[in-house]
Amino acid sequence: MKIDRRRALALLGLGAAAPAARAKSLPTPRVVFAHGLASGDPLSDRVVIWTRVTPLTAEQTPKDGFLVSWDVALAGSAGTVAKGSQWATADRDYTVKVDVGGLKPGTEYAYRFQFESVGIGGGRTRTLPRAGVKDVVLAVASCSLYPNGYFHAYQAIADLERVDAVLHLGDYIYEYGGPGTYGMNSAVAGQRPHDPPHEIVTLADYRRRHAQYKSDKQLQAAHARAPWIVAWDDHETTNDSYATGAENHSPETEGDWNTRKAVALKAYYEWMPIREPAPGASMVEAASRSFHFGDLASLIMVETRLGARDRQLNFDRDMPEVAGKRDVEGFKAKLNDPKRRMMGARQETWIAKELSRSVAARHAWQVIGNQVVMARVMPATRAALSPAELAAMSPAGRRRFEQREPIAALGLPTALDMWDGYPTDRERFYGLVKQAAARPIVVTGDSHSFWANDLHDAGGRRVACEFGTTGITSPGAGELAPGLDWGEVIARVNKEVVFNDQTSKGFVLLTLTRDEARADMVAVSSVVEPTFTTRVVKTFRVRPDGQGLTGVAEA
Numbered sequence: 001m002k003i004d005r006r007r008a009l010a011l012l013g014l015g016a017a018a019p020a021a022r023a024k025s026l027p028t029p030r031v032v033f034a035h036g037l038a039s040g041d042p043l044s045d046r047v048v049i050w051t052r053v054t055p056l057t058a059e060q061t062p063k064d065g066f067l068v069s070w071d072v073a074l075a076g077s078a079g080t081v082a083k084g085s086q087w088a089t090a091d092r093d094y095t096v097k098v099d100v101g102g103l104k105p106g107t108e109y110a111y112r113f114q115f116e117s118v119g120i121g122g123g124r125t126r127t128l129p130r131a132g133v134k135d136v137v138l139a140v141a142s143c144s145l146y147p148n149g150y151f152h153a154y155q156a157i158a159d160l161e162r163v164d165a166v167l168h169l170g171d172y173i174y175e176y177g178g179p180g181t182y183g184m185n186s187a188v189a190g191q192r193p194h195d196p197p198h199e200i201v202t203l204a205d206y207r208r209r210h211a212q213y214k215s216d217k218q219l220q221a222a223h224a225r226a227p228w229i230v231a232w233d234d235h236e237t238t239n240d241s242y243a244t245g246a247e248n249h250s251p252e253t254e255g256d257w258n259t260r261k262a263v264a265l266k267a268y269y270e271w272m273p274i275r276e277p278a279p280g281a282s283m284v285e286a287a288s289r290s291f292h293f294g295d296l297a298s299l300i301m302v303e304t305r306l307g308a309r310d311r312q313l314n315f316d317r318d319m320p321e322v323a324g325k326r327d328v329e330g331f332k333a334k335l336n337d338p339k340r341r342m343m344g345a346r347q348e349t350w351i352a353k354e355l356s357r358s359v360a361a362r363h364a365w366q367v368i369g370n371q372v373v374m375a376r377v378m379p380a381t382r383a384a385l386s387p388a389e390l391a392a393m394s395p396a397g398r399r400r401f402e403q404r405e406p407i408a409a410l411g412l413p414t415a416l417d418m419w420d421g422y423p424t425d426r427e428r429f430y431g432l433v434k435q436a437a438a439r440p441i442v443v444t445g446d447s448h449s450f451w452a453n454d455l456h457d458a459g460g461r462r463v464a465c466e467f468g469t470t471g472i473t474s475p476g477a478g479e480l481a482p483g484l485d486w487g488e489v490i491a492r493v494n495k496e497v498v499f500n501d502q503t504s505k506g507f508v509l510l511t512l513t514r515d516e517a518r519a520d521m522v523a524v525s526s527v528v529e530p531t532f533t534t535r536v537v538k539t540f541r542v543r544p545d546g547q548g549l550t551g552v553a554e555a
Helices: 152-158 203-214 217-225 257-271 328-335 345-360 387-392 395-409 423-436 486-493
Strands: 002-004 037-040 047-052 066-074 080-088 095-100 108-115 118-126 136-141 165-168 228-230 289-293 297-301 365-369 440-444 450-456 462-468 497-501 505-512 517-524 531-542
Touching: 037 108, 037 118, 037 217, 037 228, 047 066, 047 108, 047 118, 066 095, 080 095, 095 257, 118 217, 136 152, 152 217, 152 505, 152 517, 152 531, 203 217, 203 257, 297 345, 345 365, 345 423, 365 505, 423 462, 440 505, 450 517, 450 531, 462 505, 486 497, 497 531
Parallel strands: 136 165, 165 228, 297 365, 365 440, 440 462
Antiparallel strands: 002 531, 037 047, 047 095, 066 080, 066 108, 108 118, 136 505, 289 297, 450 462, 450 497, 505 517, 517 531
């Protein structure tokens, strides 16, 4: 299917079709709806709806904001089932978020917003079913780097014949900005430079960056298509963040980390269709939440970044030379320290309860909304590559390989921001799975690559499977270090990796039935051309097997 990015998207507006004679009598608009509309966090009786009004002039902006009306109707029906109004105020950047209750389970709704003569409509959303569920279809996405390309994969999600919900697993925005920064070497970066044109640090910066991303019409179309269930990873704050800091944060020049984290999360909750924290809960705690698709599956969204994560290990800092040799044993002791955390004890207790609750309800699947790759992944050594493969490496690929090979030769993982950097915490999670006799499907973002993985505990027992989605636009190793099929190499040298694609851009379409879970890895043909096509790169499936699940197999 060929799709023109510049084709006429349906205008998400109300009141624009008024007769010309009448339009002359309408007041001059004071706002526009420039950032689309969205819904999210669906439950069986409620869903969050979202939009933002943009004041046209400061002179026409009242101090108390704009009273925006909203209504929800059954899809295909003119009858309103819920309506109300909410103030769009400066303290929330003129965003509007409503948690609409009193809805019917498993039902599709339309929703819209209006202020005076200006409105926006065309939103579609759906509540979760309670029982009798035959199948569930989820689009799984992550990693959209605005300067690096067009958001064609979002448009492809919007064009799906069916999608019950969109799971976004993080890196919805990126913090970088300015010439020479990440993504600015793209063929279309000149058309799509980050705004503001510098790294974002303040509340105003984060708001402005969210506004830029949501100005994209393809992203707006995907938000209007179905409810989203979202998680942040690191770039919603800054690269390789953890509870008390980040690799890409310098207190000397960028101020207090907790202040930066707080303003980043404030902007996130303002601009995303995520349910607001319950009274007494923090924004970080509220990110851990669950969704139940009738009697078929539970979705358990985990937070692995800002709540409890310890600082990532670093080979230069944590494996110094002792008597001319790297202190490998000392590094391994740090890596396997049971005190090292990616998730805190409180979240682990909650996960255990959610897994047990889902199993007790006889759900076929427990889907884990996870941010970074969970599988054990070791880099290749020179012995694993043929002479032809070594010769095929580009200069960038050779530099990448030579940086990682010495670590691989020591039997150590190189991606220390992933679960490989927190192996004891991974075993704790696997222990929760086994204790509940759960059947988990881990869905993962972050890596800009497609993955199909079998997950095993330290004793070699299969405990789960993992389907990783590639980026919407963010570059993988295939683009950064061309010349070799790095995905094929990774799959070849790692027992848990069944398939890896380091080049394609797109999303995973996950279809669940009681008999199987199927993952279609959907790729777009280009992120730098104005038109695109879609194709399924690979399809993988797993099936129930007693209290566990089968290995990942290509369909």
